[in-house]
Amino acid sequence: MGKKSVRYLDQKLTEDSTLSSMMVIIPLQDGEVRFDCNMCRRRYKHHPSLFRHFRSAHKEQYAKCLSLRNRIQSERAAAKLMGVAYPRRKNRKRNIRILQDNKENSLLPDDAHTTPQIISLEESSVETTHVQATTIQVPILDNNCMKQILPSSMVFMDLTCKICGQQLESEHALIQHIPECQEKQFILNDLERLLMNTNDLGGNEIPSATMNLIPRPICKFNFDDENALNEHVQDQHLDHWISMNMTNQIVTNALPIAQNNIICTQCTKTFENQLMFNQHICLGSIVLQLINP
Incomplete structure (x- = not known):
């Protein structure tokens, strides 16, 4: 069976729901960074100070960002509780930072590179046993095929809230x-x-x-x-x-x-x-x- 594909949210929607979309990270000397506001260009040494600046100086944009993030988190929590697949967030800035860190940590001198060992098994070293058995071919059906084969009365989903017992329509x-x-x-x-x-x-x-x-x-x-x-x-x-x-x-x-x-x-x-x-x-x-x- 193939590997499950991971669905991600729209990149614009993901960036709008994170506070990192409101700031600009400026690299400085000695490996340090500076955090600037993307709207008024105020400069801060630490990102918590920049977040406090968002709450006081850019209240509307800050509230809109938190509202969108809370909505995504609530829908994700509900989908997890029901066992339904949900789209994930993919933060491009965070991934770029991780890739840069991994690239710096992977820089090794030339003499440190070694050829990996290749372990091979000879055919004579593997003992084979033949067992007579009856092979039964069973078709593997996904959910869509099962819904087409089974009658509509047998395909159902429990739409009852486990907390209050209320029956929902959809x-x-x-x-x-x-x-x-x-x-x-x-x-x-x-x-x-x-x-x-x-x-x-x-x-x-x-x-x-x-x-x-x-x-x-x-x-x-x-x-x-x-x-x-x-x-x-x-x-x-x-x-x-x-x-x-x-x-x-x-x-x-x-x-x-x-x-x-x-x-x-x-x-x-x-x-x-x-x-x-x-x-x-x-x-x-x-x-x-x-x-x-």
């Missing part, structure tokens, strides 16, 4: 559902553990650790329900309330961070378009529903 829907379901299950487990530790608290008190799960806290006050929280925001944080209810907002509970990217104000996730935003499970809303049943 394989693509299952791949998109699994990462969201896993993240939701992690949040529910953390909330259950936190709520079990609040038996000694009063009926109207909410642990601060649970409130910290709500993204972007403005102050440290805790409230019994969402209505009291909204009244407090309108009275004490009017500027923030106005910015959250702007008329030119793209979609409800979402703020634009780039031309085609949308960030959810409840769970702080970034999405490339409105369709992906509408399909996601908002964990911030789940937290509010569990705190205020």
Whole structure:
């Protein structure tokens, strides 16, 4: 059987999902390198400093890169869980660096090259035994041939989520559902553990650790329900309330961070378009529903 061919993602898509596409590596003397920003040409000695520069000076490009990388990783994790083949990323810059290192390490003096030993076996040294047996020829069929031979009722795939037991309509829907379901299950487990530790608290008190799960806290006050929280925001944080209810907002509970990217104000996730935003499970809303049943 032949070797399995490895499928790779599009080179442009791979480069856009890595932070290395935003930097330029400049070789210096004594084997050292310098890291320059590809957009504003700021120079840094270490790449972590350059990454901090990306987060502060080029927020939109940085958020777009992370959003694309998280999307590729989530689809790859879902495909691994299902045992489905998935395309891999191929970083050209990383491969070039590895090839250069291997080339430098392989430089040896001329006298170090030796002729490899060739081991050969003579025909007389190999004992052969003849065994009479019946040869049965069985055709080897791939998946496509099996689908053509077997009736359609016998070719099926389990489209049930192993985490929540939900039955999905298609394989693509299952791949998109699994990462969201896993993240939701992690949040529910953390909330259950936190709520079990609040038996000694009063009926109207909410642990601060649970409130910290709500993204972007403005102050440290805790409230019994969402209505009291909204009244407090309108009275004490009017500027923030106005910015959250702007008329030119793209979609409800979402703020634009780039031309085609949308960030959810409840769970702080970034999405490339409105369709992906509408399909996601908002964990911030789940937290509010569990705190205020």
